[in-house]
Amino acid sequence: MEENSTPAKRPTIKDIARESGYSKTAVSFAFNDPSRISEKACRQILETAERLGYIPDPMARNFSLRRHLSIGFLLPQVVQFSLQNPYTLQVVLGIGNVCEKYGYTLTLIPPLHKSITEAVRSAAVDGLITMGMQVEMEIVSVMQTRLLPYVTIDGTPDAQMPSVNIDDEQASYEIMRLVLEAGHRNIVLVSLSEDAFASPTKAESVPNKRMRGYIRALSEAGLALDPSQVLVSECTMEDGITIGKTILALENRPTCVVTMSDIVAIGCILACKQAGLSVPDDISIVGFDNIDESSCIIPQLTTVDQPAKEKGRLAAEALFKMINKETLESVHMEIPYRIIRRESLKKL
Amino acid sequence: MEENSTPAKRPTIKDIARESGYSKTAVSFAFNDPSRISEKACRQILETAERLGYIPDPMARNFSLRRHLSIGFLLPQVVQFSLQNPYTLQVVLGIGNVCEKYGYTLTLIPPLHKSITEAVRSAAVDGLITMGMQVEMEIVSVMQTRLLPYVTIDGTPDAQMPSVNIDDEQASYEIMRLVLEAGHRNIVLVSLSEDAFASPTKAESVPNKRMRGYIRALSEAGLALDPSQVLVSECTMEDGITIGKTILALENRPTCVVTMSDIVAIGCILACKQAGLSVPDDISIVGFDNIDESSCIIPQLTTVDQPAKEKGRLAAEALFKMINKETLESVHMEIPYRIIRRESLKKL
DNA sequence: CTCATGAGGAAAACCGGTTTAGTATGAGTG
DNA sequence: CACTCATACTAAACCGGTTTTCCTCATGAG
Numbered sequence: 236m237e238e239n240s241t242p243a244k245r246p247t248i249k250d251i252a253r254e255s256g257y258s259k260t261a262v263s264f265a266f267n268d269p270s271r272i273s274e275k276a277c278r279q280i281l282e283t284a285e286r287l288g289y290i291p292d293p294m295a296r297n298f299s300l301r302r303h304l305s306i307g308f309l310l311p312q313v314v315q316f317s318l319q320n321p322y323t324l325q326v327v328l329g330i331g332n333v334c335e336k337y338g339y340t341l342t343l344i345p346p347l348h349k350s351i352t353e354a355v356r357s358a359a360v361d362g363l364i365t366m367g368m369q370v371e372m373e374i375v376s377v378m379q380t381r382l383l384p385y386v387t388i389d390g391t392p393d394a395q396m397p398s399v400n401i402d403d404e405q406a407s408y409e410i411m412r413l414v415l416e417a418g419h420r421n422i423v424l425v426s427l428s429e430d431a432f433a434s435p436t437k438a439e440s441v442p443n444k445r446m447r448g449y450i451r452a453l454s455e456a457g458l459a460l461d462p463s464q465v466l467v468s469e470c471t472m473e474d475g476i477t478i479g480k481t482i483l484a485l486e487n488r489p490t491c492v493v494t495m496s497d498i499v500a501i502g503c504i505l506a507c508k509q510a511g512l513s514v515p516d517d518i519s520i521v522g523f524d525n526i527d528e529s530s531c532i533i534p535q536l537t538t539v540d541q542p543a544k545e546k547g548r549l550a551a552e553a554l555f556k557m558i559n560k561e562t563l564e565s566v567h568m569e570i571p572y573r574i575i576r577r578e579s580l581k582k583l
Numbered sequence: 584m585e586e587n588s589t590p591a592k593r594p595t596i597k598d599i600a601r602e603s604g605y606s607k608t609a610v611s612f613a614f615n616d617p618s619r620i621s622e623k624a625c626r627q628i629l630e631t632a633e634r635l636g637y638i639p640d641p642m643a644r645n646f647s648l649r650r651h652l653s654i655g656f657l658l659p660q661v662v663q664f665s666l667q668n669p670y671t672l673q674v675v676l677g678i679g680n681v682c683e684k685y686g687y688t689l690t691l692i693p694p695l696h697k698s699i700t701e702a703v704r705s706a707a708v709d710g711l712i713t714m715g716m717q718v719e720m721e722i723v724s725v726m727q728t729r730l731l732p733y734v735t736i737d738g739t740p741d742a743q744m745p746s747v748n749i750d751d752e753q754a755s756y757e758i759m760r761l762v763l764e765a766g767h768r769n770i771v772l773v774s775l776s777e778d779a780f781a782s783p784t785k786a787e788s789v790p791n792k793r794m795r796g797y798i799r800a801l802s803e804a805g806l807a808l809d810p811s812q813v814l815v816s817e818c819t820m821e822d823g824i825t826i827g828k829t830i831l832a833l834e835n836r837p838t839c840v841v842t843m844s845d846i847v848a849i850g851c852i853l854a855c856k857q858a859g860l861s862v863p864d865d866i867s868i869v870g871f872d873n874i875d876e877s878s879c880i881i882p883q884l885t886t887v888d889q890p891a892k893e894k895g896r897l898a899a900e901a902l903f904k905m906i907n908k909e910t911l912e913s914v915h916m917e918i919p920y921r922i923i924r925r926e927s928l929k930k931l
Numbered sequence: 932c933t934c935a936t937g938a939g940g941a942a943a944a945c946c947g948g949t950t951t952a953g954t955a956t957g958a959g960t961g
Numbered sequence: 962c963a964c965t966c967a968t969a970c971t972a973a974a975c976c977g978g979t980t981t982t983c984c985t986c987a988t989g990a991g
Contacts, residue, residue: 243730245728245729245730247976247977247978248977248978248979249977249978257940257941258940258941258942259941259942259977259978259979260940260941260942260979260980261939261940261941262978263978263979263980264940267979271938271939271940272938272939272940273938273939273940276939276940288728290704290725290728290729291704291977291978292976292977292978293704293705293706293707294642294645294646294649294651294707294976294977294978295646295946295976295977295978295979296705296977296978296979297642297707297978298642298643298646298946298947298948298976298977298978298979299945299946299977299978299979299980300946300978300979301642301946303642303707304705304707305690305707307688313680313683314676314679314680314682314683314689315676315679315680318672318675318676318679319676324666324672327666328662328663328666328667331662331663331666331691331693332661332662332663334662334691334693335661335662335693338695338696340655340690340691340692340693340702340706340707341662341690341691341693342653342688342689342690342691343679343682343688343689343690343691344688345679345682345683345688345689347686348686354688356638356641357641357644357652358641358688359641359642359645359651359652359653359688359707377638380593380636380638381593381638382591382593531879532879595946595947595948596947596948596949597947597948605970605971606970606971606972607947607948607949607971607972608949608950608970608971608972609969609970609971610948611948611949611950612970615949619968619969619970620968620969620970621968621969621970624969624970639947639948640946640947640948642946642947642948643946643947643948643949643976644947644948644949645948646946646947646948646949646976646977646978647947647948647949647950647975647976648948648949648976649976
């Protein structure tokens with residue numbers, strides 16, 4: 236207010252020190268530990284600060300204290316897709332609740348123009364939660380070099396890689412058995428495209444684990460998997476619709492479509508409805524995740540229930556333990572899932 | 584790797600300078616502006632950095648460069664509620680897309696234990712987007728004192744308050760006219776509770792503007808508004824269900840419920856379904872926002888379509904203009920809305 | 932009276948980068 | 962040959978806080 240000619244500059248701790256007649260140290264104490272100075276000094280300093288409009292620079296504080304008070308969530312896809320997938324959203328919610336509890340903010344980190352690697356190099360956070368990460372990835376070594384704590388959800392458990400997962404292979408095996416027991420033999424599988432974090436060896440990626448589960452059930456039933464039975468989809472409803480149309484156009488239309496994501500499954504259902512087909516009378520559809528929408532849509536979706544919010548919560552709690560140095564070793568959490576049988580799978 | 588006995592410390596620019604035989608300045612140039620040094624020096628420095636596992640500290644860089652490379656979104660409620668409301672989520676998506684474009688991260692800022700004021704004081708961001716903010720609020724003066732650019736969505740336009748809005752009063756007026764034209768006279772209004780940012784004078788808050796629109800339409804039809812006709816709800820589906828039950832228990836059950844939020848309206852619909860009542864045959868329900876779910880639910884919801892993602896986009900674009908000092912004055916954007924007439928409103 | 936103690940506060944180092952100001956060297960120029 | 966200029970580099974200041982170290986002085990105990 237006083238200095239209205241200059242382009243407006245915030246007062247610093249030094250200004251308050253000078254103006255109040257005390258030292259920088261005293262000003263710092265007035266804000267952080269008033270017991271260290273006299274009441275009179277504290278009062279005068281705070282009054283001066285108020286008068287000059289001084290608010291301690293958060294960046295300078297955090298820099299000095301070597302902390303960010305924020306944890307990062309590395310978006311698996313562009314913002315749009317990531318948050319539009321209810322499964323991912325629930326994960327974010329779980330993380331966010333924990334952040335709230337600890338008084339931290341949650342930084343959403345989109346893959347930058349540059350690259351994900353660059354995003355991780357420059358991320359201003361105390362720890363990072365990622366989805367679908369595997370040890371071989373470049374960003375892992377970046378996080379390690381930065382000594383940045385991290386936890387991955389739906390990634391590959393490893394000594395170097397704290398993780399939160401369900402038993403994807405077993406869950407997939409079980410739901411495929413359900414499909415087979417319902418009498419289906421002509422089945423199309425819809426896998427998920429490995430997203431942003433492309434990796435050389437994806438043997439242990441979630442889509443691969445699930446695929447192994449499917450295949451195991453199929454081969455126990457004496458069925459081999461023909462590559463033409465497998466399609467790949469982005470994890471979006473739009474892509475689910477596209478895939479649905481593709482499937483309906485197949486000359487040998489399957490009796491059941493097994494997807495790795497409810498949001499894709501719902502896309503398929505919509506495609507069927509648009510084509511005038513009935514689910515499950517004309518074609519059965521199976522999902523994965525059990526998002527809220529899956530119990531609302533008609534027909535209700537047969538799927539694997541996995542507690543997304545809980546995954547986020549556990550990952551975040553583990554991350555905070557690491558940030559606070561309460562944990563030294565890499566923890567691996569495997570949480571329960573449930574097979575949910577509903578209308579979209581019909582007995583032949 | 585070399586120093587495995589000590590508790591692991593990251594090398595700093597000074598270490599690289601010493602180890603490579605060049606100065607800190609040279610190391611800085613090697614990473615930021617290689618043209619300023621010789622190729623040989625650059626090569627040696629980068630090689631040393633690689634060998635020692637040096638990654639420039641983002642915090643120190645940002646501090647030195649006086650920037651955060653992140654913008655903040657002040658959550659209007661706890662994380663859980665904010666992101667579970669599809670309207671808010673779309674706003675976040677719109678903001679996120681712009682952040683992505685500019686290579687910024689998006690920091691979600693929950694109201695801290697401390698207080699929202701404390702959260703804003705210590706937010707490590709280059710600018711802030713808020714919802715429902717009004718000039719009188721304490722956080723506004725904090726942002727001004729911090730010289731932190733900000734834009735509010737669904738807040739009160741003001742010389743001090745850049746904003747993105749629709750014409751809430753007119754939209755509400757129009758949808759209420761629709762209700763009245765359909766013959767309804769026994770109407771209950773469900774307003775929204777003013778959230779976290781309590782304010783002394785809320786004359787211009789969005790709920791109040793909408794209420795004015797409703798009242799104008801009502802009085803034009805010769806109807807006065809009895810306070811008992813107005814209920815207040817949190818902006819969550821759960822609270823919508825509760826409100827719905829409350830309404831159904833009224834002795835003089837209304838023929839139409841007009842809400843200020845689709846998510847609340849959907850809650851009411853669910854409450855009606857649970858009670859075995861038909862919407863709209865037994866009771867009509869009207870919403871606001873036109874979230875995606877509103878066109879999926881049965882009955883489809885009569886509502887006001889407002890472009891949530893676009894609101895987020897515009898707010899973020901304006902904010903970046905302010906951050907980059909391209910705009911000096913406070914901008915106010917008012918964008919179009921559309922009245923959407925669908926099944927949930929029945930003609931009497 | 933002497934000495935230990937503790938309170939209150941200041942000076943300076945520190946966090947890890949960027950940037951300004953300045954130096955040494957060698958090439959080009961009239 | 963003296964002068965200018967560009968190149969390649971360094972030292973030191975700087976960003977705005979926190980924290981360590983140290984000084985001074987008043988107080989109370991022995």
